[in-house]
Amino acid sequence: MSQKKLNVVLSQAQGKDPNRRAIEEEIAAALLMEPGIDLGIVPALYDLHEGHTGRLYLEGVQGDMVVISWLYPRAAYWLLDRDGIQGKLGETNIKPADNNDDEDEEGEEASKPKGIGSVKVQDRFIFCLDLRDAKDHRTYVEEVRRILTECKQRWADAIPESKPAMVQLGMNISALASNGTAASNGTALLNGNDTNGASFLKDEMLKIPGRRWYPVIDYSRCTNCMECLDFCLFGVYGVDSLERIYVDNQDSCKKGCPACSRVCPEQAIMFPDYKSPAIAGAPVGAISGLKIDLTKLFGGGDALVIAAKERDKELLRDGRDAVGLSVGIPKRQPDKKDSPKDDLDNLMDSLDSLEI
């Protein structure tokens, strides 16, 4: 069966920020009226645990899909990937507002990341839009329209029958813990049922899950070096049957601790809820490629020292012994030749020619 409608899933913000709710509602209202769109609304993507109705809904969505959330697109895409909701990353036209100025030269990354990539990717596209990128809901509605046009073209050209690789339905719904939080009313802008046959109760879908905290691996960057596995002493990481690193026990992770992300030599580990953009999944080119990390200059020691401190804090909290830098700290070549980081040189050069 070829796809007729574009699936759009709107993932709500955590918390009850009225401004965020407002733009969500405006987008939902507009998309409900939009022909060719199947809209579903779920709570914050990051918090959807196994068995949550919203997650079952997502797992059931077939074909091309637009995911609109309060997460960096990279974080949203790989978080879905970890949960078996896979596809190829669709190219979108919405870009962060303040990124447009002097970065036009597409200077991005000189070297392409050499990640191990995802496996079992379904033959479909997932487009991830970040709700922080624009203030006007119309930006999103227009982008969804554009994507719909693009997809329609592809559906028309497509050889029919695209088999979904694996859809993990049938999780234990009865295990759905009631978190005591009332399903959010007032946002019930959802016709949210019968996508692709399955039916989902609106209240169940919007039931607010408890907050979660776990790392998300960007396999387009991950080289399977296993440094995170060695570093984390809480059993979060594991190795799958293909000997690939993966986030095995998500909920063993220590809330607020982003240490493994600092240890990762490829910036492949994201914590979508973390405050600093580099760790939350901001585009790697924009953050680390063009910007210099001055943390050391401001007294921060290097990333590994910070990571070890953060880990020690969690170990002590668990009643275990702090290990400092003695366990799982990778040996980096201290005399690695300076990589051709032109931006750094540029900065230094600019020091000589500063105005004022």
Place this chain on the structure above:
Amino acid sequence: MSEPLQFMMGKYAAEVPADLYYSRNHFWCRVVAGKNRFGFSSYAIKLMQDVYFLDWQVNAGDKVALLEQIGHIETSKAVSDLFAPLEGTLLCFNPEVLADPSAINVNGYDKGWLFEMDGTIDSLMDANAYHAFLEENWEKAQRMLKGKINAGDD
């Protein structure tokens, strides 16, 4: 008031006002009504350039350890975590720079102040000592900027 000292960063002269104290992580300190007020030295600002985004990760009233992480900054050229220059209690943050961080660039030694703390400032340097500290570390800083940023040990 005595003339500010100047530290030459390449051809740029970073001012080091003589009447302030300085921490090794490039904050200045001025005692205002009994509280230690902190801001970025012009050396720090020159390296970071235009401040886009400032985020504090502790609250007024929190006790912090020396070099405990208290925030994060993103500028046109750099990102950095920010660390407490003293051990003590964080008393308040400058709401104006939180709303609009451009004051940090425009008037970093006055209106662009960042936060106030209590705690003893004995560990801070005077202007002469800070100038000497910059002098002493300039080579190292340049080397770090040029390529050793993430490489850990040097």
